[in-house]
Amino acid sequence: xxxxxxxxxxxxxxxxxxxxxxxxxxxxxxxxxxxxxxxxxxxxxxxxxxxxxxxxxxxxxxxxxxxxxxxxxxxxxxxxxxxxxxxxxxxxxxxxxxxxxxxxxxxxxxxxxxxxxxxxxxxxxxxxxxxxxxxxxxxxxxxxxxxxxxxxxxxxxxxxxxxxxxxxxxxxxxxxxxxxxxxxxxxxxxxxxxxxxxxxxxxxxxxxxxxxxxxxxxxxxxxxxxxxxxxxxxxxxxxxxxxxxxxxxxxxxxxxxxxxxxxxxxxxxxxxxxxxxxxxxxxxxxxxxxxxxxxxxxxxxxxxxxxxxxxxxxxxxxxxxxxxxxxxxxxxxxxxxxxxxxxxxxxxxxxxxxxxxxxxxxxxxxxxxxxxxxxxxxxxxxxxxxxxxxxxxxxxxxxxxxxxxxxxxxxxxxxxxxxxxxxxxxxxxxxxxxxxxxxxxxxxxxxxxxxxxxxxxxxxxxxxxxxxxxxxxxxxxxxx
Amino acid sequence: xxxxxxxxxxxxxxxxxxxxxxxxxxxxxxxxxxxxxxxxxxxxxxxxxxxxxxxxxxxxxxxxxxxxxx
Numbered sequence: 001x002x003x004x005x006x007x008x009x010x011x012x013x014x015x016x017x018x019x020x021x022x023x024x025x026x027x028x029x030x031x032x033x034x035x036x037x038x039x040x041x042x043x044x045x046x047x048x049x050x051x052x053x054x055x056x057x058x059x060x061x062x063x064x065x066x067x068x069x070x071x072x073x074x075x076x077x078x079x080x081x082x083x084x085x086x087x088x089x090x091x092x093x094x095x096x097x098x099x100x101x102x103x104x105x106x107x108x109x110x111x112x113x114x115x116x117x118x119x120x121x122x123x124x125x126x127x128x129x130x131x132x133x134x135x136x137x138x139x140x141x142x143x144x145x146x147x148x149x150x151x152x153x154x155x156x157x158x159x160x161x162x163x164x165x166x167x168x169x170x171x172x173x174x175x176x177x178x179x180x181x182x183x184x185x186x187x188x189x190x191x192x193x194x195x196x197x198x199x200x201x202x203x204x205x206x207x208x209x210x211x212x213x214x215x216x217x218x219x220x221x222x223x224x225x226x227x228x229x230x231x232x233x234x235x236x237x238x239x240x241x242x243x244x245x246x247x248x249x250x251x252x253x254x255x256x257x258x259x260x261x262x263x264x265x266x267x268x269x270x271x272x273x274x275x276x277x278x279x280x281x282x283x284x285x286x287x288x289x290x291x292x293x294x295x296x297x298x299x300x301x302x303x304x305x306x307x308x309x310x311x312x313x314x315x316x317x318x319x320x321x322x323x324x325x326x327x328x329x330x331x332x333x334x335x336x337x338x339x340x341x342x343x344x345x346x347x348x349x350x351x352x353x354x355x356x357x358x359x360x361x362x363x364x365x366x367x368x369x370x371x372x373x374x375x376x377x378x379x380x381x382x383x384x385x386x387x388x389x390x391x392x393x394x395x396x397x398x399x400x401x402x403x404x405x406x407x408x409x410x411x412x413x414x415x416x417x418x419x420x421x422x423x424x425x426x427x428x429x430x431x432x433x434x435x436x437x438x439x440x441x442x443x444x445x446x447x448x449x450x451x452x453x454x455x456x457x458x459x460x461x462x463x464x465x466x467x468x469x470x471x472x473x474x475x476x477x478x479x480x
Numbered sequence: 481x482x483x484x485x486x487x488x489x490x491x492x493x494x495x496x497x498x499x500x501x502x503x504x505x506x507x508x509x510x511x512x513x514x515x516x517x518x519x520x521x522x523x524x525x526x527x528x529x530x531x532x533x534x535x536x537x538x539x540x541x542x543x544x545x546x547x548x549x550x
Contacts, residue, residue: 178493205531274505274539276512309517310490344512344536351516352530391511 001075003086011086013075017190018357019307019320020149024083025359027148030417031249033119038413039148040116042133043160043428044141046405047398050171051097051140054132057167058095058142062130065159066183067150067317068093073124085149087183093128098143101134108135109409112143116411122147139407148319153423154306155317157393160408164395172398179315186316193355202356203364210368215239216300216327216382219293221420223448223480226293240380243419248442251416256435256453262461263432269464278389279343281424281433283336284460285387286328286343287474288452291459295475300327302418303347304388305354323358324350325383332472336463339471386418390425404429412438420444451480483525484545491518500542508541522548 004010016024027037062068069091075084100108112133120127127147134140142163146156158180165177193199217239220226227241270277286299307313307320328346330339356364397403408428421438435456437449455478462474485498491514496507504510510518515535523530526548538544 271506274503279512305513307513309514311493341536345534347512348516348534348536351513352520 003073011088013084013086014187016083016085017187019322022358023149023319026417031415034249034415035117035119035413036415036417037148038145039151039156040145040411041156042112042141042143042409044135044139044407045402046138047402049140051132053170054167055095057163057170058130060166061159061163062092064162064180065317067155068128070150072122093126093130096131098131099134101136105136113411116145117413150319151317152306152319152321153390154308158317161393161395168396168398181312181315183316183318186312186318202353205353206356206361206364207368210365217298218382219289219296219299219384221289221292221384221448221452222445223292240382243381248440249415251414251438251440253412254437254449258433260430260432266464275340276344279340279347280460281389282387283340283343284456287459288456289384291475291478297331298329300325300382302383302386307354322354324354326350330471332470334471335468337467385420385422388423392426392431416440481545484541487518487521498541502541503539
């Protein structure tokens with residue numbers, strides 16, 4: 001199909017990719033008419049600021065980023081209105097300049113959070129905002145409000161890396177960054193998968209997996225108000241919970257900072273033993289969920305996979321998120337190091353078949369599992385919460401002194417389609433770990449989340465300091 | 481080995497030249513996800529079943545090559 005714009009230009013239109021479809025579905029189903037469909041962040045630092053060069057760098061980075069020119073439109077496809085997309089070559093966002101340096105940082109943060117929360121239309125109009133911002137105390141940088149159908153967290157960070165690489169090239173003569181890749185090519189790759197033998201094989205894999213595995217069990221992070229125990233009073237033996245009843249997408253955010261020293265200990269241990277950092281963190285999370293549920297060995301939660309393997313997928317921007325359940329059964333006699341390996345094996349098994357999209361995977365799960373429980377598309381789930389780890393994407397800086405001043409800020413919209421979403425990312429200045437809990441306020445207990453984080457860190461640091469300790473010993477150490 | 485190294489270069493752009501002794505995560509900069517995708521690509525190249533391959537225990541390019549090169 002095609003679309004002709006008022007300026008006379010005609011563009012081919014394409015359906016949403018599977019990852020975009022899931023994002024749009026989650027928005028309409030669980031967070032409709034909220035700013036959920038936008039991802040807002042900022043990157044600021046202190047240097048002998050050259051606004052002219054940053055503006056040029058932003059404009060060049062925008063020119064290298066097809067995702068910023070994606071437009072969404074509704075088309076009648078066989079009698080049904082369908083969301084379609086096209087890349088409009090004239091639709092680059094203009095770089096606006098805003099000076100917020102005459103107010104305290106906290107006040108400017110609230111203003112920018114307000115920008116993040118403003119509703120914006122989706123169809124046939126600009127859907128991204130980029131602003132160069134001057135803040136108090138010599139901090140300067142840029143704010144981005146990006147459409148979540150066009151960008152996931154990885155893509156938004158990739159734009160920061162590209163902009164800063166170009167800025168440094170202009171300011172300090174460092175090498176110009178290598179070319180980015182075509183969004184169109186990456187989108188075509190996604191569509192090609194839909195008709196591939198690989199998709200049939202992935203479907204068969206998941207069908208076999210779900211139809212032969214034992215039934216998982218829900219492990220609540222709520223302590224006093226454990227929803228499985230409550231459910232089992234009415235339905236003895238039930239192992240899943242209705243987590244998404246009602247429609248209350250309002251969220252708040254609770255952020256914890258892990259010290260640089262402890263963060264480095266985790267990363268050094270992973271480097272030394274060739275272990276995966278996210279798997280260590282996921283082991284920490286599943287251990288605390290186990291501890292909250294009578295040391296249950298069988299724990300499941302959802303995790304986000306950004307599916308950025310090939311250089312094309314890494315450098316073509318876009319939203320590639322798929323969400324999968326990560327189930328691990330870890331007996332108490334495994335050592336911490338063995339348990340990390342078990343988590344990585346479970347993760348690898350999912351990775352091998354994760355191009356199969358989230359919505360269809362739920363259908364397969366529904367057909368294949370005895371109870372018919374499906375997570376997040378219906379109301380019954382075994383997945384307690386959602387986990388996502390943002391690996392460091394090294395943002396280049398002029399020198400270490402300036403890098404230490406850098407801050408990367410995420411502006412929450414205070415709406416989410418997820419019940420509890422833990423994002424772990426690295427701080428811009430010192431690469432330490434930041435734990436961001438985005439929780440729906442309708443049902444979650446802030447007090448319980450304040451217990452979950454320190455217990456999770458205690459489990460992780462105990463294992464990092466002594467990888468030979470058994471999981472049983474760690475559970476004993478962190479018991480409530 | 482050249483095929484393996486060329487395949488790695490479809491996933492990462494390392495600063496240093498890749499040799500059989502290069503570590504996959506440290507020297508090449510591959511993530512766990514990259515490593516699984518790389519194994520998948522190599523399985524297609526060498527006609528192996530990805531579900532029967534475990535790349536977690538591969539530390540170096542040589543370890544990976546040993547899984548595929550007889």
